[in-house]
Amino acid sequence: MSNRSLVSISDYNKEEILEILDAAADFEANPNRSTLKGKVIATLFFEPSTRTRLSFETAVLRLGGSVIGFSDAATSSSVKGETLNDTIRMVSCYADAIVMRHPFEGAARYAAEISPVPIINAGDGANQHPSQTLLDLYSILKTQGTLDNLKICVAGDLKYGRTVHSLIMAMSYFHPSFRFIAPEELKLNEEYRIFCLRNNIPFEETTELNENINDADILYMTRVQRERFQDLMEYERVKNVYTLKNSMLENTKPNLRILHPLPRVAEISPDVDKNEKAYYFQQAQNGLYIRQAIISKVLSI
């Protein structure tokens, strides 16, 4: 059994998080290496996520490693009907590490328990996606020069948005203060409100975007998905209220940066893209360096 797997952001303590962020900065300065020469990394995508898969595969290839795997279990006859247990055991005969995405929550934890090689969770249902969280942290660090004592506004779907939950947990080491901005039906769930209270993390909750972002260092936007709503009228209303427009950035702080895990639906109007405060595309690129750092860490390279 390997204990080097990365399944949940809570698998890493503060030191390990900082170690990954340090390593990512090194990879950003020098992304092309041959430290994975002769290594094979499997990318098992039991549900498709082209963006995440390409990022992981590029990370491997730029380190000189090779990639095997599949991008969608539905088209991969070899795993149709096979148990997760059997697939992981089979693939671990070939690969030095396994990056996996799975539609069911808990799949990566289970895989990490049965796999003799390290597992990197690239998303298990609505549960965890730690490489996203680490790239969010890296983006915050890069744009603010520090992770400490930041004012972070988080807007959109705070109930189901796993990136938000993991971000709260990971940032808890760095004395943030949060403002949670969400419509009533997508409010931050009780579990994370209690987490903030227990960890003495100050937070406010509000339902309007408007001028509530003017004191923020980071504005973290998330997708508001239609399927979360019982009432489609309500969805239409919320969609409009939660669309960030360039004009709304007028009185925000000069160091404000806007993050979004992408892909966006309608939360950020295209006219924001050219504003220097828009950081979501660079944020996605940062994922490459973070994933190089994660793969190297789980293989102790």
Place this chain on the structure above:
Amino acid sequence: MEKELKVAALRNGTVIDHIPADKLYKVVFMLHLDTCENQITIGNNLESAKIGKKGIIKISGKVFAEDETNKIALIAPNAKINIIKDFQVIEKRPLSLPDEIHEIVQCNNPNCITNHQNIPTFFQVIKDENDTMLKCHYCERLIKLEEVKIK
């Protein structure tokens, strides 16, 4: 005398006492007593100074295994378990939730891997000031005690 009428003597077996009246039948079904062939005496809505109305179950000729009494702790944490031999209580088994619960609970999350593949469930018991919850080791979902589903 009155007490003896309510609690008829048991030679050998298990007495589960102080079950809240509204939980009695849950305990019955959880322990599969509805299909158990042993002699069983069930009393319910008995007066109890402690908990108002209580239920009691006596199963003749059966000593429950530890993991089965754990199940009782999930829905009636204050129940009292007495193991009887030759009319004497030979063991008062304290009921307290263990730190980990294996297999007997089903995860409430329909999207949890344990509900889709043949994987034994595993929950950590999170004890708090006045709230106890189970956390699925796999999907990380928190489940309140009153929402626990027994397999």
